[in-house]
Amino acid sequence: MILAHSTSLSGAIVQPRLDYFRPDIEGLRAIAVVAVVLFHAEVPGIRGGYVGVDVFFVISGFLITGMLWREAGASGSVRLRSFYGARARRLLPASALVGVVTMVVSILVLPPLRVPTVLFDGIYSALYVGNYWFVLDHINYFNTLLVPSPFLHYWSLGVEEQFYLVWAPLVLGTTWIIRRFRRDRSRAVDASPRPYLVALGLVATVSFALSLVITYAVPSLAFFSLPTRAWQLAAGGLVALTAAHWRRLTPGSAAVSGWAGICMIVFGCFWFTSATPFPGTAALLPTLGAVLVIGSGCAIPSRGAGRFLGTARMRAIGRISYSWYLWHWPVLVLLPAALDRPLGLAERIIAVLLAAGLAWLTLRYVENPLRFAPAIRDYPWRSLGLGMVATVIAVATGFGLLRVVPIPVGRGAAVPPVAFTTPPAGTGIDAAVSQSLAEVHAALATSLGSRPVPSNLTPSLSEVAVQQGNFKYNGCLRTPYESGQPECAMGDTSSPTTVALIGDSHAAMWTPAFQEIALQRHWRLELLAKEACAITQTRAGGTLGRLIEDMQHCQQWRDQIVARLTAERPRLVIISVWRSYGVDEIASGFNSYDQAWFDGMTHLVRQLHDAGSQVLVLGPIPAPHQAVTICLSGHLGNAAACDLSRSAAVNQSGIAMEASATRAGGGQYVDVTDLFCTADRCPAIVGNTLVYLDTTHLSITYAQQLAPAIGALTDRAMAQSAPR
Template identity: 55%
Template sequence: MTARQLDTKGGPGDREPRTSATAFRPDIEGLRAVAVVAVVLCHAGIPGIAGGFIGVDVFFVISGFLITGMLWREVTTTTTVRLGRFYGARARRLLPAAAAVGVATAIGSAVVLPPLQARSIFVDGIASALYVGNYRFANQGTDYLASDLPPSPFQHYWSLGVEEQFYLVWPALIIATAWLARRAGRPVGSNPSPQRAPYVVVLGLIGAASLATAIIWTRTSPPWAFFSLPTRAWELAAGGLVALSVQQWRRLPLLPAAIAGWGGLVLILLTSTQLGPNTPYPSTAALLPVLGTALVIGAGCVTGSLGAGRLLCRPIMRAVGRVSYSWYLWHWPVLLLLPPLLGSPAGLPSRLAATIVSAGLAVLTMYLVENPGRFATALRRSAKASLALAGAASAAIASVCVLLLIVIPVPRGHGVAAQAANMVTLPPTNPTADPRHDPVPSAFAQVRAAVAASAGPRAVPSNLKPSLAEAPADKAAVFVNGCMRSFRQVLHELGHDGCVSGDTASPTTVALIGDSHAAMWDPALQRIAEQRHWRLQTLAKVTCPMQDLPIDSPYLGRHYTECEQWRGQIIAHLRAEPPRLVVLSMSRRYRPDFSFASYDPAWIETLSRTVTLLHSIGSDVLVLGPVADPQMPVPNCLSAHLDDATACAAPRSAAADSGGIAAEQAATTAGGGHYADLTDLFCTPDRCPVIVGDTLVFRDDNHLTTEYAQLLAPAIGALVDGALSDQ
């Protein structure tokens, strides 16, 4: 049956809709349209399509079906696979468009984004050109469904990395299976009839192992589960199993096949609307779109343009399917780069505009780049020329990114060297001293003066510490030595003796407890403990506030059981060894998708209850208020405003929630603890400068640099002394 015959709508007189194994499948072209529209609308934030990311899974199943069928037919016909021809065809199909979009993305990032952010994106581009971008993103723990940091315009290239790695592995797998079948005396060639069973067994085992890995890694290492080939191979294998079972599918009666096809399509559409960023993925949730895609493809072997093909084979669906690859390539960088290019907020109107622009660019790319590269006669006749094209395309992206790394230097402050904002270290409070000589106001006055002196217009100083390039890595030791537990670690797994500093033999213990916003104060508390001869114990866990709140993790995509277990262990530890003082700190960036939000009634109520509990075990309690929220990644912003750091200074009204702070203060006092409003350590009455003296305040969009935490040690020390002396 020809492609033209398959393209008909079908009707009562169509009694032979079954397709041959090698026939062009217009319904699959239409299925690509469903997949790309789901992905694009999801990434554009269109309401109701939160699960549209499953479109990538649909693409993987389609690839597994087409590539496995192609390789199996060749190996059973010729007993081998012509690898040069295979890779040449894949190169012509994918790489010219990928190179064109990749080069444009790198140049666009250089023009639109802050230099520091752009340089990181160029490295992403190099990794993507080498087809290992998915592992770079996995290693970074990147998750563009939940991350607070700006996503990379190359991030969607992760799926191309999986595809390219699949193309490297799958032919070897098919060839090896054919060799083993020959060794076992099984027919491999077309005469006698080739055996499918060995290939089905191999793909089934690989698929089962991959699915098991995906389920485990989704819980233990979500970024690696999302981005890596080992956890996505089962989706490709599912498509391959459909390809190997075409004969069985073709035996289905037309009505059951049509029901299966429509059911599969409904399953894809339902998962696009019912799944979301908090769904653990890929894990078992990915079974739904994978099964749906397998049903559509398998049923299409029978129904052709009937059944679900009535929709998928429509001209508009096929037209979108033809442009789906280029649209997928363009949609993500345009979504990220168009709003800042136009100076407009990334709201729904701008996202819709970006979607339309990316579709137009996709059409141009298909006609000007994709199709000429794919169908050029000279390339189709020569595997060597096609492979040379592959090398040139990859080299183009990598070379442009390397060149841009050279052209755009590491951003450095070039303003006049600033004087250090030295704070006078005050002696510990004497409990019997006159309360009118409270050192807290004196310490805060020093910081307020330094902050006010740094609030005016100024260039980024040449002696900034840490430098903009060093800032993202400027983490306190507790962030890297295991004292701040990761998502899956709890207290007993690592012990806690290694998280003690200061005078470790001192009878006075101060415990610093909370999430990463507690850990970032460790450098300040260490200085205080050393001066006061205290024993400091730091106990922190990522995105885990100490309040007894049921918590879901958008980063893990599930209930955060490790956090709740860790809280219980902390309380048990404190009961067994009550510290003299507990310093409690936590981020105030928790959103409703954690099952609670900072400053909401549950937050305030559980804060008071937590302070009461800690006080009841015999410890004084000091709750540190929030740091000012800079509203953006500070080093990136400064790299784009080297001549005016005030451009990155948020208004005090936006950076500090005065109502929430007042509610926390009242709750802490009611629980018998002490509360420290820290806003004046960061803000003037109007704005919150991000450089104080020669010190950078934030290393990202919410964590302090080690240097600024240490700079504030005298003020924090005065607060700690006050909490201990007020008994």
Template identity: 55%
Template sequence: MSTVASPEQRGRSGDHPQARDRTAGTVFRTDIEGLRAVAVLAVVFFHAGVPGIDGGFAGVDIFFVVSGFLITGLLWRDVASTGRVGLAEFYGARARRLLPAGCVVLVATAIGAALLLPPLQARAVLGDGIASALYVGNYRLALHGTDYLAADTPPSPFQHYWSLGVEEQFYLLWPALIIGVAWLVRRRTRRRRGPNSAPSTTPYLVVLAVVAAVSFAVSLDWTRTLPPWAFFSLPARAWELAAGGLVALSVRHWRRLPPVVAAAAGWAGLALIVFACLRLGEKTPYPGTAALLPVLGTVLVIGAGCAAPRLGVGRGLSLPPMRAVGRVSYSWYLWHWPVLLFAPIVLGRSLDLTDRLGMVMVSAGLAGLTLALVENPVRFAAPLRLSASRSLVLGGAVTAAAVCAALVLLVARPVPVGHGAAAAALTVSAPVELATPASDPRDAAVHDMTAQVQAAVAESAGLQAVPSNLSPPLADAPADKPAVFVNGCVRSWLEVGQDECASGDVTSATTVALVGDSHAAMWAPAFEAAAEQQHWRLETMGKVTCPLLDLPLTSPYLGREYSECEQWRGEILDRLRAERPQLVVLSMSRRYGADFGFSVYGGPWLDSLTRLVTELRATGAAVLVLGPVPDPQSTVPTCLSAHLDDATACSPPRPVAVDDAGVAAEAAATAAGGGRYADLTTLFCTAERCPVVVGNDLVYRDDNHLTLEHAQALSPVIAALADRALAPG
């Protein structure tokens, strides 16, 4: 899965002025143009899956440092020469440089999404496009990354715009910071040394150092506690931009370096960048301390270039091929990600490495065209260069056009709605006939109600057109969350402890505890209805991606040992021992893979299940372990939105969706501990297929969790299973 912070989202190009580098007092820095080539190649090859470039996402850090260097130098030059910052000219230049190409690619990507993606996914992607056009897409991604139930959605073709958002926010705040410092300095120097005092960089260096220190502290903390916010937000990334600014304000010191020292520093910086690209990876907590490698490396390369040593790394970076790649770096960055995402859809197959490299070259060609037809003509157009107001109007116009284009495409890609015949709701009723004297009435109730559900599943297995009365509607499914996911009963990644979450008859002497991860919580609507009918006190105790099994667990979301899960497990077990509920219901996802540190249905999993059941039985509680729901193998609402006339296209074959051998092994492990196991497969599958629509119920809200409506429809069966487990003997 894509842990919350998935690595394929990393990279972006920075500003690229072709004028005199007035900060250093020298002509245009060709080595920086070559440094951009290093950065964009790292990002593009990383996204293309080139072996060995596991840390290519560090290219974004290179761009941030470069932008901080160039923009801070530009602003300082204005302050030093005129005592002010020409805001209109500054923002006009940024608008000419970044917005036309960015908006052209954004509109092209939006059109591609509307034409190629399933309707439901296309609408979500177009929302990403609007956020990206307004340069707040990074915060949309940060919010998305903290939503556990949205963590496994496919990557957006606009994900790479996140860093443009960071830089645009930097462009808004940085001039204000420089202006504020200049105002304070001007007031102090007039009082002390007169109005014509030569400006000093020291106050600006101090302010930038403070900004860098505070931002780096935020980055370290959020990398551990809020990884998506650490990765996508300006507060956690500002230190990288500030690092470039510190170099720009200390150029005169870098220029004093002896040639040998400067050359050594430059080569060492490049070595740090290469090491980061080769040694970092998806499991590296990022940015955190790991980002120091590319940031310090870039600082050394830029700083060493200020001294321009004859044998320095700048000579290699200034070679014509490197400069050529650097010139197209911005447009190449913009094009490469949507091309890589759309290519498998267009070609109708997954891409191998050769295909991906081919797409990299296609995006490079598009970048060259964009540079020649959009970037340079707009950037160097005399009417725009001579008028800041025209440049600003241009920027506003292309941004508005991009937003409007995405809105028009949203209207043209309406909310997908089933247009098949209305289907009858799934209803399960208690048996009216008394069980035979030789049978247990509780077994008979479970058998009878299971048969009712099986009949509905069999009737729906061949469903073609999605019912017009589908519940919930496809567009509403992603938000179809049980209350326990939002009221604190289900603890998020970093939360421990468990508030009392009681429902049903809260005064009842019969307590049922529903415990586990999100797959326990998705059954809460069924158990809540059962608790009200049976007059139980239901306690729901859940934590995301945290089964109660005693297994060493690594969190891909946090990128480290999941210590919060271990602590929560201990607290819950202590609570169960103290409260001694009559029944403990265990449920957990079976989608844990190697990224979590163990395999489902393996020996450690089964042994841990037996130990846990035995331990819970020792408290005097009955134990019911719920078997897994089938894996639908797709994000069901999205899949159905593309197959409104053939729901079977989204309904996986039973052998693919269910591991029958694993279920049988779990049943044996549960029995060995003295518990009862509920194999739920027959509630969802025929012998051949597991339909994703039963009656008029949409079974899954995403790619693995039940909808609230379907869980409630199955409540009578769940009640019967729990009632049977509660029975003595």
């Protein structure tokens, strides 16, 4: 029951009636779930519909806190078995059912390389720790590079379940403290909300402070975790504890508050985008909006906004909100995979309506029968057992399916590997470049068209993870939160000619090519690289953006590398960086290919050039904007389905401006696009070689094969410039 509190004529707080139902809150659930569903269906304009989850959090905080407080005030304790049994009976069977169906369908329709991760997502979601699993897996809720996990929406269920685990002991502990320090311990605990208000106020304050900081330092942790979301749940709890004061609102004030709250929620749906730092301060808007709606309803639940929210249609949507939330996202993710094409807007609307139908069936035949069956409802241990059985079934299904996930193997005949040759000694520089590029162009041209994935693909799709691990080069590629840069010498380490390869992981991915070049030319090659930190002198905008860089030691690392290179004066400095900062990633606080980026490139090149080094900037490889290996595992019979469009994968105007910025600083620029693309297509496989390792990086094998071409281009660049 959803209750408002009342006061006696003397002003003493008394227990509210237990038969009072709040239809307006059921209607508020409808607004929340529709916002989320329309956002996930990519309905134009609803760019911030994810705030519907914030509304759910406030509702949960209101309901659960009020229920626990009333029980603690009436009996002096909280019956944990009954509380957790009711939650288990209400939530776990439906979520387990949807989870099992989702895992089974995933193994049938998703690309094989995607399935294991999705099954682990399902297992951790069934255990209600999926939110932290997504944090550890570096999942960005708004990232579109990977096929989204059909379990991504379970993150909020994890937060809710963790909230239940924490909240009941919090209320029980507060009750114990009241009794412990009260003089007359024989009296029953009264229902005064003050001690509980203090406890929830502290929780809200600490949680909100954490949310503000972590949103900009570790965005995924802030988005997915209970500590950074608890303030929203506490906000709902504070409304429950102060309901008596909300009831004193005049009808006019309550009506204005209720409609203002709805407007705040709706405004967030239209105003926020995937680029909005969230939760941070932005989450205040939907949270306070939900507080106003619920609080005003304490005074006039059937008038004002409550009249709209309490209509039969809104309540009908609210009743299926939980199951609809469970079903809509798997349907939107798995249906395009089954059809092997994206859904249009009309199809996405049909998909979510289909999910609503599944939600109604789930409510009718799973949720309500188990929730209200006296044989289960009246026995807490049976309710807990039901929840445990549902969870075990879901987890066991996930582990069982992991054993039958197919290993993707190419269906085509073995294809000879490409063998790019080093031009003979004595070949002129321009002739060597022409010969190398001609070989690459020929290989690219023959790798286009409809063709199966070769059976001798190198690296094989099952070996991709091994190559990804090899990018670290024994710590030479620093992780985001590592400081310093160790000595990382390769090639002919005794040579007096030093060449430095600097940048981020996109410098590390070229290391195999330059290792071969260094051995041939007797260079001492140094790798100086750090993940997620652009070497260009581009400082993140805003105080909080700079905070991220400082926590990741980016500026400190840049200054250290530039100082080191200025002192060592290597003969050649090669710069290679990722160009999707601010596009495929938004946490850095700056954007590739904007004026600050070009100015930073010119400044860096000039610094190194003035110190006495030749400087070569490698242009970007084509940006797949998808996990090419996962795509190939789902199209073993037609690798062409995973080839890239040159116009979509290459920012030609950005490359031209970056080349000008490089030359303005006294350096040379190499556009590497023609090593990957023909005039209009960029094959995912060249010969039998996998070109792209993941969503952004070159495979080690293809980098090694390009060594002759990269060597010729490097020689030409060095011949065209001389250090000062």
